[in-house]
Amino acid sequence: MEKKKRPLLRSAAFLLIFSLLIAASSWMVMPKSNIKSSGMRNARAFGYLAEQTDTIDFVVIGDSETYSSISPMQLWKDYGYTGYVCGTPGQHMEDTYLSLEKFCETQKPKLVILEANAMFRSSGFQEDVQRVFFREVEKTLPLIEYHDRWKNLSLQDFTGQIQYNWINPLKGFVPTYASKPWKGGHDYMKKTDKARDVEEVNRHYFDKIASLCREKDIRLLVINAPAPVNWNYQKHNAIQRLAKGYGLPYLDMNFSAQEMGIDWDKDSRDGGDHMNVYGAQKVTAFLGKYLSKEYRLPDHREDPAYVSWAQNYKEYEKTIHKGMTQ
Amino acid sequence: MSYQAPVFLLLFFPLTLLCYQLTPQRHRWKTLLGASYLFFWSISGKLLLFLVLSTFSIHHFGLWLDSIRRDADAAIRAAEKPERKALKEARKHKMRGVLAAGILLQLGTLLCLKYANFFGANVNLIFRGLGMAEVIPTFQWMLPIGISFYTMQAVSYLTDVYRGTITADRSLGRLALYMGFFPQLMEGPICRYSQTAEALFAGSPIRYDALTRGAQRMLYGLFKKMVIADRLNVFVNTIFTHYQEQKGPVILLGMLAYTCQLYMDFSGIMDMVMGMGEIFGVRMPENFRRPFFSKSISEFWTRWHITLGAWFRDYIYYPLSLSGPLKKTTSACRKRLGNHFGPLVAGTIALFCVWFCNGLWHGAAWSYLFFGMYHFFFIVLANLTEPFTRKVLDALHIQRDKGWYRIFRILRTAGIVCVGELFFRANGLKAGLSMFHKMVTDFSLPSLEELALGIDRYDVLILVVAVGIVLMVSILQEQNIPLRKKLSAAPTPLRWSVYYAAIMAVIIFGAYGVGYVPVEPMYAGF
Numbered sequence: 001m002e003k004k005k006r007p008l009l010r011s012a013a014f015l016l017i018f019s020l021l022i023a024a025s026s027w028m029v030m031p032k033s034n035i036k037s038s039g040m041r042n043a044r045a046f047g048y049l050a051e052q053t054d055t056i057d058f059v060v061i062g063d064s065e066t067y068s069s070i071s072p073m074q075l076w077k078d079y080g081y082t083g084y085v086c087g088t089p090g091q092h093m094e095d096t097y098l099s100l101e102k103f104c105e106t107q108k109p110k111l112v113i114l115e116a117n118a119m120f121r122s123s124g125f126q127e128d129v130q131r132v133f134f135r136e137v138e139k140t141l142p143l144i145e146y147h148d149r150w151k152n153l154s155l156q157d158f159t160g161q162i163q164y165n166w167i168n169p170l171k172g173f174v175p176t177y178a179s180k181p182w183k184g185g186h187d188y189m190k191k192t193d194k195a196r197d198v199e200e201v202n203r204h205y206f207d208k209i210a211s212l213c214r215e216k217d218i219r220l221l222v223i224n225a226p227a228p229v230n231w232n233y234q235k236h237n238a239i240q241r242l243a244k245g246y247g248l249p250y251l252d253m254n255f256s257a258q259e260m261g262i263d264w265d266k267d268s269r270d271g272g273d274h275m276n277v278y279g280a281q282k283v284t285a286f287l288g289k290y291l292s293k294e295y296r297l298p299d300h301r302e303d304p305a306y307v308s309w310a311q312n313y314k315e316y317e318k319t320i321h322k323g324m325t326q
Numbered sequence: 327m328s329y330q331a332p333v334f335l336l337l338f339f340p341l342t343l344l345c346y347q348l349t350p351q352r353h354r355w356k357t358l359l360g361a362s363y364l365f366f367w368s369i370s371g372k373l374l375l376f377l378v379l380s381t382f383s384i385h386h387f388g389l390w391l392d393s394i395r396r397d398a399d400a401a402i403r404a405a406e407k408p409e410r411k412a413l414k415e416a417r418k419h420k421m422r423g424v425l426a427a428g429i430l431l432q433l434g435t436l437l438c439l440k441y442a443n444f445f446g447a448n449v450n451l452i453f454r455g456l457g458m459a460e461v462i463p464t465f466q467w468m469l470p471i472g473i474s475f476y477t478m479q480a481v482s483y484l485t486d487v488y489r490g491t492i493t494a495d496r497s498l499g500r501l502a503l504y505m506g507f508f509p510q511l512m513e514g515p516i517c518r519y520s521q522t523a524e525a526l527f528a529g530s531p532i533r534y535d536a537l538t539r540g541a542q543r544m545l546y547g548l549f550k551k552m553v554i555a556d557r558l559n560v561f562v563n564t565i566f567t568h569y570q571e572q573k574g575p576v577i578l579l580g581m582l583a584y585t586c587q588l589y590m591d592f593s594g595i596m597d598m599v600m601g602m603g604e605i606f607g608v609r610m611p612e613n614f615r616r617p618f619f620s621k622s623i624s625e626f627w628t629r630w631h632i633t634l635g636a637w638f639r640d641y642i643y644y645p646l647s648l649s650g651p652l653k654k655t656t657s658a659c660r661k662r663l664g665n666h667f668g669p670l671v672a673g674t675i676a677l678f679c680v681w682f683c684n685g686l687w688h689g690a691a692w693s694y695l696f697f698g699m700y701h702f703f704f705i706v707l708a709n710l711t712e713p714f715t716r717k718v719l720d721a722l723h724i725q726r727d728k729g730w731y732r733i734f735r736i737l738r739t740a741g742i743v744c745v746g747e748l749f750f751r752a753n754g755l756k757a758g759l760s761m762f763h764k765m766v767t768d769f770s771l772p773s774l775e776e777l778a779l780g781i782d783r784y785d786v787l788i789l790v791v792a793v794g795i796v797l798m799v800s801i802l803q804e805q806n807i808p809l810r811k812k813l814s815a816a817p818t819p820l821r822w823s824v825y826y827a828a829i830m831a832v833i834i835f836g837a838y839g840v841g842y843v844p845v846e847p848m849y850a851g852f
Contacts, residue, residue, distance in 0.1 A: 007534040014822060014825075017822070017826070018826065018829070021826060021830065022833075025830065025833075025834070029834075041840060126327065126367075126368045126369070126371070129333070130327055130331055130332075130333045133332060133333040133336075133337060134331075134332045134333065134839075137332050137336065138839070143833060143834070144332075144833065144839065145839065145840075147833055147834050147835075147836070147838075147839065148839065148840075148841060150784075150834050150835070151782070151784045
């Protein structure tokens with residue numbers, strides 16, 4: 001009996017020490033701040049970590065279409081809404097879900113705006129499952145996600161506490177000023193009844209996002225920003241049917257590009273894949289109008305608790321003006 | 327899903343171990359087979375059907391060969407002496423026919439899926455040259471993972487049944503497991519039925535010692551693959567993709583880096599495979615034995631991808647050199663050319679076939695054929711110059727296996743191998759020749775910026791330390807020092823420190839995650 005127990009005890013001791021090692025190393029490599037130089041990935045999307053808790057009313061989640069098309073500060077100026085864009089480039093749906101989950105750790109948004117372009121990002125079921133598994137491992141063990149930071153560790157990483165103190169005055173928006181025309185015009189949405197397949201893993205994470213919103217009593221709006229290179233009627237049909245199944249509103253702005261005044265010769269930065277700042281202003285104005293009509297988000301412009309937002313707006317304005325005039 | 331993927335290491339493999347151990351012993355082979363087919367499906371999806379059909383086919387042909395032998399043997403025993411010879415001939419003839427059909431089915435599938443476009447493109451090229459229209463279309467066929475490996479196993483099984491070294495297996499399950507055991511599916515080793523089938527089917531319980539020893543070996547393999555091979559990936563890719571922009575010494579570095587990458591990748595995965603086998607109580611044949619300590623190209627191929635070399639030796643070289651026509655050639659040549667050069671003629675013909683097939687086995691491209699012929703050339707050259715070399719060395723009182731001459735031979739062999747790998751990796755034969763030309767004619771020194779091709783000084787530091795560790799381990803193994811035994815006997819704190827250091831090295835210094843392109847096991851592509 002004693003002999004049988006020994007391997008078990010040894011294994012347990014080995015694993016215990018190993019867990020401690022992993023925990024210590026994880027803490028060591030974790031970014032101690034929310035700025036890029038501290039090793040934070042996509043730091044721009046995590047500026048909200050330094051915002052006061054429960055001060056942001058809406059959050060935009062999704063891939064690069066989000067931060068290219070929607071400027072929360074414009075909505076602050078026009079309506080007094082506080083919002084943040086958490087989108088990151090080439091994002092997969094599991095990351096979209098995780099970004100919302102993380103956002104909800106410090107904020108209680110009233111509205112989640114899900115840009116659905118990432119719903120069609122898939123490498124096939126098997127690959128998707130492997131990627132999701134790896135992402136879950138990364139989430140559980142920060143050492144895995146930030147393992148490469150050994151190259152840039154500083155003394156603070158060994159001694160310091162985690163302090164998120166960088167506020168992003170652009171609130172996640174990434175303005176670009178170059179133009180590359182889309183030559184296909186406005187009628188790229190060719191009507192069809194067919195719908196593109198949505199991969200199982202993406203459906204699963206859509207469901208998780210919807211459930212999280214339901215659980216936290218947050219309203220969920222599904223949108224698509226105008227992007228003729230990425231979007232078509234079949235994708236629209238797929239998302240519309242999915243949203244309908246969940247009883248969710250769906251705003252596909254690809255049908256409204258003309259109405260919002262998009263000039264495809266000037267308003268895209270890369271030939272119809274993403275908006276530049278000029279296109280983003282038009283998309284944001286259109287979205288703002290829709291939000292003001294459909295949702296009762298509070299206007300904080302006169303609220304003294306939100307003075308920092310007014311200051312941030314000035315910085316934002318300066319940045320945009322500088323970019324446009326250069 | 328490949329062997330170094332987190333989903334394999336943290337989910338698939340532990341779950342398979344758990345299910346295997348919980349299954350009653352006589353059903354364990356089913357758990358292994360189920361896991362193996364799931365693994366195959368996760369990579370190649372519906373193409374699993376090819377593996378299943380291949381298994382059915384060799385099962386059927388194996389039994390057919392056995393039944394012919396059994397019936398014929400009974401007839402021979404019952405026949406009068408004068409008739410026996412004719413009956414034996416008839417048996418041989420019939421069995422050869424069945425063997426040929428069985429092998430043709432296996433190789434035919436491989437040829438169709440892997441080589442059809444290569445042959446088609448070359449035939450079309452000839453037609454175009456003659457001013458005629460192209461006749462062979464391009465096929466968009468997917469290649470099942472490991473087809474080059476399991477086809478070799480299938481052919482060896484049928485041939486061994488034909489030769490009578492094994493009897494055909496009645497159990498389809500055992501044969502299926504022999505063909506599809508998941509650790510060896512992607513990159514081998516190419517096992518013989520007699521080496522693994524019984525152990526796989528036995529379902530031996532997992533023992534604590536085997537588990538720890540297997541995990542040790544897997545960890546070492548993971549270290550080679552993820553810390554060294556994958557970290558070199560960007561550097562190697564940049565040089566081979568943009569070779570026109572590189573200076574000669576950079577190409578030289580690229581060549582050395584690729585050779586290192588390929589070795590660490592392939593031998594690292596093999597260490598993992600061996601480790602997994604060890605855990606299940608299956609001893610597979612080793613595929614590597616420190617090849618860069620070889621003193622000649624012939625020796626190199628007995629240390630690098632050993633099971634492939636052994637397969638070609640047993641199923642192509644020996645049958646060919648012992649065939650009637652080549653035997654006659656040997657006798658005729660021996661009379662005219664003497665005892666050294668005489669047998670070389672037939673041997674060289676057989677060798678040519680081996681290296682032609684070896685080159686082609688690696689891939690359907692002229693650069694792979696060149697790679698095969700390149701090694702063939704150096705082996706033949708060594709055979710031809712052997713008497714002369716021996717005389718010179720004797721005259722100079724140089725001992726070929728000792729001192730500086732031994733080191734010279736090792737470095738010379740490594741040099742030849744590295745140049746071969748340059749052609750092997752280059753994007754086509756033309757690119758390979760161009761790179762080689764630049765390497766031997768352009769000696770302008772690159773600046774540090776020109777050398778920073780996707781790696782920084784920290785990467786270089788890690789690579790130097792990691793390669794140093796592997797080199798040290800190899801030197802000790804070369805001196806027959808039983809490292810693993812010594813490690814097992816070491817005091818627990820020391821032993822565990824080594825394990826923790828290795829695990830943490832893989833986690834922290836491994837080239838994976840954001841900023842790295844996942845690198846599939848390199849030989850899986852062949």
